[in-house]
Amino acid sequence: MGKLKQILVVDDDQDIRELLAQYFTKNSFDVIxxxxxxxxxxxxxxxxxxxxxxxIMLPGDDGFTLCQRIRQTSNVPIIMLTANSDEMDRVLGLEIGADDYIAKPFSPRELLARIKALLRRTQFANQDSVAEEANTKRRYYCFANWKLDTQQQVLLDKNKKVFPLTGADFQLLMLFINSDDKPISRDQICQSLHGRDAFANERGIDVHLSRLRNYLGDDAKSPNIIKTVRGKGYLFIAPTKSED
Known part of the structure; x- marks a missing residue:
């Protein structure tokens, strides 16, 4: 048997921590x-x-602050828990680097399904990256003063400063880079980032696109990297070259 996947549950409610630890352990996860x-x-x-x-609601630093701190050094998948039904909490979580969210109260079964889906997408993204690298023998993609390291899943600017990418950001950027100068539809983005059960009109897609554009310093009104094509989706317009 392979090593169990490990989940870290951060919540100030002891009952929730114990419930999730017990439930995930029963479903073959290692839980801390x-x-x-x-x-x-x-x-x-x-x-x-x-x-x-x-x-999100924690004593001391809240979940948003902790998510930002994690993203400074790691692209580990993050699912945020929110007791607030306000869309802004969910949007903010995605903007600062969370990969998914679920509102309280929730069923452990639904959360488990989201965990498995997110881990599956992360695994497939990593496998695709490795397979592509093996086939092309290229590690880097250079565009618009950026260099993407597909092994480390980080961006380097022209001064070689390193910017870690979340799993979703890396997956979306690779989707554009591999688009062969063809527009990517919202349905394609939704399928790639959220799986078959997601809806193409969900606010999360706008958040992911906006976050990637902001990250790359690309103005949506006058784009140099990602252009909106009315009725078709989004087109990666930056000239790209690959390197070993």
């Missing part, structure tokens, strides 16, 4: 928990979880 940012940092100093469940 933390009640706040301090304990989360302690766990991350000795563990490298495959996925993090991160509550």
């Amino acid at each position: 928990t933390a009640e706040d940012g301090i304990e989360m940092d302690s766990q991350l100093s000795v563990h490298q979880p495959d996925l993090i469940i991160l509550d």
Whole structure:
């Protein structure tokens, strides 16, 4: 049997931590928990979880702050828990680097399904990256003063400063780079990032696109990298070259 996937649950509600730990363990996951940012940092100093469940409402640093901190050094998949039905909480979570979100109250079964789907997409994205690298023997893609490292899943600017990408950001950027100068539809983006059960009109797609554009310094009104094509989707217009 292979090594179990490890999940870090960060929530100040002890009942939720114990419930999820028990449920995920029964479903063949290794589970570690933390009640706040301090304990989360302690766990991350000795563990490298495959996925993090991160509550927004926490004592001390909230989930948004912790998500931003994680994204400075890691592209580990993050699912945020929110007790607020307001769309802004969900949008903000996606904007700062979360890969998915689920509103409280939730069923552990639904959360487990989201975890498995996200891990599956992450695994497939990594496999596609490795397979593509093996076939093309290229590690880097250069465009618009950026260099994408497909092994490390990071961007380097012209000064060689490193910018880690989330799994979703990397997946979306690779989707554009491999588009062969053809527009990518919202349905294609939705399928790539969220799986078959997602809807192409969901706000999350706009958030992912906006975040990637902001990350690349690309103005949607006068784009140099990603252009909106009315009725067709989005076109990657930056000249791209690959390197070993």
